[in-house]
Amino acid sequence: MIWVNKGRLLVFLVLPSLVFLLLLLQQLHSPSHCPGLTETSGPMHVLILSSWRSGSSFVGQVFSQHPDVFYLMEPAWHVWMTLSSGSAGQLQMAVRDLIRSVFLCDMTVFDAYMAQGLRKQSSLFMWETSRALCSPPACPLFKREDIITSAKCKILCGKQPFNLVGEACKSYSHVVLKEVRFFNLKTLQSLLTDPSLNLHIIHLVRDPRAVFRSRQNTKENLKYDNHIVMGSQWDKIKSEAQPYHLMKAICQSQQEIYEAAQLLPASLRERYLLIRYEDLVQDPLTHTSKLYEFVGLPFLPHLQIWVRNITQGKGMGGHAFDTNSRNAQNVAQAWRRSLPHDEVAQVQKICKDSMDLMGYLPVLSEKDQRNLSVNLLSTLEIP
Numbered sequence: 001m002i003w004v005n006k007g008r009l010l011v012f013l014v015l016p017s018l019v020f021l022l023l024l025l026q027q028l029h030s031p032s033h034c035p036g037l038t039e040t041s042g043p044m045h046v047l048i049l050s051s052w053r054s055g056s057s058f059v060g061q062v063f064s065q066h067p068d069v070f071y072l073m074e075p076a077w078h079v080w081m082t083l084s085s086g087s088a089g090q091l092q093m094a095v096r097d098l099i100r101s102v103f104l105c106d107m108t109v110f111d112a113y114m115a116q117g118l119r120k121q122s123s124l125f126m127w128e129t130s131r132a133l134c135s136p137p138a139c140p141l142f143k144r145e146d147i148i149t150s151a152k153c154k155i156l157c158g159k160q161p162f163n164l165v166g167e168a169c170k171s172y173s174h175v176v177l178k179e180v181r182f183f184n185l186k187t188l189q190s191l192l193t194d195p196s197l198n199l200h201i202i203h204l205v206r207d208p209r210a211v212f213r214s215r216q217n218t219k220e221n222l223k224y225d226n227h228i229v230m231g232s233q234w235d236k237i238k239s240e241a242q243p244y245h246l247m248k249a250i251c252q253s254q255q256e257i258y259e260a261a262q263l264l265p266a267s268l269r270e271r272y273l274l275i276r277y278e279d280l281v282q283d284p285l286t287h288t289s290k291l292y293e294f295v296g297l298p299f300l301p302h303l304q305i306w307v308r309n310i311t312q313g314k315g316m317g318g319h320a321f322d323t324n325s326r327n328a329q330n331v332a333q334a335w336r337r338s339l340p341h342d343e344v345a346q347v348q349k350i351c352k353d354s355m356d357l358m359g360y361l362p363v364l365s366e367k368d369q370r371n372l373s374v375n376l377l378s379t380l381e382i383p
């Protein structure tokens, strides 16, 4: 009865080993092991789409500090600064094409926007906010897994040659770009359907009243940008009315992007995620976890500690474009104390439609504005 024994041998020894082997293989290829890479074999491309003073530096840092991410902040700044006589509408295709090239790690696109001659990493706008440009292969002085502040990086890694930017980019599974220089989704549609890209969009919005207040503190920084946003209209607007016209343009564009995203075909719709800055600062760990999950990145333990640190005021500091060190939740509400109520009322009027859509509730009196117990955020039903 040898064949019976062989059969038993098969059942008791060989089969379990096979099952084990299959499970092992499945584990190696499972979404939790290499998430972003399941649909296509190439890298994942993520655009953080936002507006000025809306917390996008913070969200940018959340990605930049991740050891699987190559991050650049505002590469399209170079387009706007070089072609500064154009309007946002005139420059949008140049911005789109630059973004596409950068996603593909083709940094020759900057040839059109940088001076000839010897280029360094530091020729790139805000290069030091990219942890990837502060660690190998771009700079040998830190480790990829380090949390690297821009101040330290700037001192130690600025002289590295420019060609390392592209080389570094190619060594990552995720390329993440942050841009405030898109004003509609239509411009981005061809990138969403581009077979050489795996584009995911994180649309970050913030309460227009907080944006308005924050913009008042950074007027000088935003001077050139304002001109481009408003185009030829700009000089015709009285200076005291300018901030309101800008807010109107910003609220309208944020609304348009959100509404256009709802109309995308299902396969593209799932590559769009809306997030409100206020939700993020209210519960940073939960929402950071969602952001990472959306693009298939693991929320590593040292990043969990770091996110808790920086949102509780133990972070980085100073400059208007740095991730803020103050208690993020306080910052989110600061407009309620410092803005005069008549200005708040005017912003609410101008931005009514987008506020309704994104769940920002108006304050109807100065008393409600100053009373921080009055909740101004309704739960957002994301379709």
Ligand SMILES: *[C@@H]1O[C@H](CO)[C@@H](O)[C@H](O)[C@H]1NC(C)=O
Pocket: 147, 302, 303, 305, 306, 309, 314
């Ligand atoms: C978090 O903050 C503590 C206390 O300031 C500090 O010792 C630690 O290094 C920080 N960790 C990270 C990952 O930022």
Ligand SMILES: *[C@@H]1O[C@H](CO)[C@@H](O)[C@H](O)[C@H]1NC(C)=O
Pocket: 371, 372, 373, 374
């Ligand atoms: C502040 O708002 C809360 C919630 O609406 C209310 O219960 C409280 O009485 C208000 N405080 C003042 C001083 O008006």
